[in-house]
Amino acid sequence: MKKITATTTRSRSLAGLCVLVTTLLLAPGAAAQTDQMYFPAVDNVTNLLVSKINAETARIDIAAWYLTERSISIALINAHKRGVQVRLLGDRGSIFEIEQRTKAEYYWLASQGMPIRLRYNPTWFPEIVHGKATIFKGQRLVSFGSANYTPFQLAPASSTNYSDETVLFSTDSALVNAFLTKFDVIWNDTTGEPNSRISGPPYLKNWDDACASESACSDYRTQYPNAVRATISTARLEQNYAMPAEMVWSQGPEFNNRLVQEINAESNSIKFVIYRLTVDNITQAVLNKFRAGVPVQLIVEPTEYLNRKWPEFWLTHAYIDKLWAAGVPVKQRRHEGLTHMKMLVTSRYATNA
Template sequence: MCATSARAADTLCDPSTTNCRTQLLTLIQQEQVGIDVGFWFMQDSRYMTEIVKRFQAGVPVRVLIDPRANASYPGNDQMIAGFQSAGIPLRKRTASGILHWKMMLFAGQNTVEFGSANYSPDAFVPAADYTNYVAETVYVTDDPAVVNSFKTKFDDSWTDTSSFANYANVGALTRTYPTYPIDSSLNFPPAQDYAARAIGRYNAETLQLDAIMFRITDQRHTNAIINAHNRGVPVRLIIENDEYRDPNYMWDPWNVDRLYAAGVPLRWRGHAGENHEKLVLL
């Protein structure tokens, strides 16, 4: 008989009513082999504190950061400084665009957490169930194909000398994991064009297209969704109020208005907090 390691159920945590931070902190506290972290910004010191504790206990840690977030997200600089002063290796993105990852990988538990939620105090925990929360997708999985894909992509970024540079405490740039194939269900921009892939799915849909989108700035999505609506596919879209009113992102109201004018049913957030989800359901 052949025995296979048991897998825990995948978790899609809903911070409208669930404390998703507890699960993530537990994963950090239980890790014995290695932790890899990549984020756009971090403001909740609980994560930094627990990661530093594991590093001090001898668990290897690597962190990918983007200090360009400091100007817009107070406290991110303090989290980076905390990792740096603890001696944790940090590399920073230097290429155009931003490092928009929100992920933690736990090598000993063969588990990865990723999704739309930044590591802020309000993204993982509701202020009040169902009435004051940040709508997010927080996904935790030990699916080997997904975990191994993130291992390879993290190693790719860690050893990349074109788009990343050393920030602090970095020795030789070496890969930690074997190089695995990337699961075809995943998409890693900017190396892969998410819009091109998504539009192919929109164009093939015949039954129902539902989406929750924080911000819409690429008209390719809008065009394809309008086309789906025009050919009779039922479409429903939930958007974020504040993005529609934000003068810094005028492409969002332009795209939303086009969807409205085309007759696509639209709703927006009715609860306090924010709709930060990015979800398409086909």
Template sequence: MLLKKILLILLYTMALHSSISIEPYFSKTSGRYYKGGVDNKIINDIKNSSTSIDMAMYYLTNRHITKALISAHYRGIKVRVVTDDKKIKAPRYKELIRANVEVVNDHNPRALMHNKILIIDKHITWIGSGNFTVYAFYRNHDNFLRIDSRDVANYYEEKFTNLFNGITEPIEPYLSKNIEIYFAPDSDIEKRLLARINHAKHSIYFLAYAFTNQKIAKALLDAHHRGVVVKGVFDKAQDRYQKYSRYRWLKSKGLSVVYDQNRFKLHDKVIIIDEKVVVTGSYNFTHKANRTNAENIMVIKSRDIAKSYIDEFKKIYNKEGR
């Protein structure tokens, strides 16, 4: 039973309507042999590509994904990559450049290109909290979404093209019945999160790598005061590093917040509201994420997707917090 729990599994594939499906995945934190992780699914999608691969990725260390990207390039697939200016000299990006893959940086030393986005053949999109690193798949707590939708892929493609070409012009949010997508600093993501938290009626569960935003912390406290169940898990090392982390403030106000005990990172950035709405992406709960960095979040309205995230939250909260 324990082995089953620590294996990364596909928790659910939910067809929100006929033209879109979403699959949530979570890190295999046991990771002893670096096998069986979601990176295998990503590599399969890359290997099965037929026309194009576009990737906006803060950090890349996974050699198998790197190799798959190079192989796709050699097959004639159009492969483009954008990363942060401080990461472009990392070994895996250098490897891509040596293979003549198009790799550019964001040319913005004052901000992070912090997205984690992969778009394949203009219909498969991968997003989430995890960089394409060994630790993201096999050590940290991270989450990933695989979205099969031409509409969603085209929307992310528009933003990717801007990032790749150094265009800073904002794009409007993607709004549909069951999915919303926001980019920072294009949209005021903080405002969107506050609205969601302020309208919560029953429960709010969150997983936070970096959390310094006092407005979001105050909204969680207000929700607690009006009877909403609020529970959260913070990354211990990041909390101790961040001078303005909201962990101790929330704890002092009586909220049920705990440190994770994973000796690696709790790198998730997740909010689950009323067991039916999931917010996830690259966006940490910080002012820099809101105002400066290149970030994205997806808001999904689905009880089945939410259940997958609640199960993951409970696994982390019950293990780390008790």
């Protein structure tokens, strides 16, 4: 089976660029030798990540939207203190506007001298660091998927309270190299992003500069008066490895159209787990296949079906209703947790998103 591996975004807009968004088509057979998929509903991915961080001897590159799992933070600081180079990429929106626990965790990490850079330009959605990826240079390993670095999304709280997620660990050389290059280019911050709404870099700020620009960070030095200032180098550390032929690093039409292409090509079955559905062409492609007699199974997250936070989110309710009214089988979770997975499965492809 071929596989698309992807990370997608939760953003207020479907246009523009989101950093560390990837779609990849792997050749048949590659996944069996190099990939391991974990499901935090039943797997403790926290422990696995901590063990990999503890085992790393060269460099750890990590991109995080939400980061509240203290055991991961402790492992990263311990790696940093034993001489392993650690580079943490975050987003000003999640830290200073959205998630107070993530803000507190970044405060602590920054106070320990962790090299941190934040996506800062532009400051609005959808150009954000929404990735959940860790690259282990020495182990030639990358992990990424739908789960944020939070206790609830990386391991089950109980047999009835968990988050439906996927996290892929891969030692596939082409994939690892692609992540090494992409992260390095973003960290270096001298290369323009083709889908950005602004003319060019810099897109990032170092932690101290970002904090100084934010009223929401005014208490950082009060909380950590003896904070260690990180030494941050933005020099390139990796060569420009070739990207896999069908790698996509952006959200919006480039990714959505690739999903539509695969849905349109499917004649056996379509299984879709959807966190948020705000795209008309994907909705219509699924509906067309259902009307053509292709079996379709859809699982949705009920809180997102009812989400009214932003007008764009209302579309999820409308598009799910459109599919349900046409007779598409739709189910939702009964457990206490969350369906945060974004997974399309056809007879030829599966997404990790």
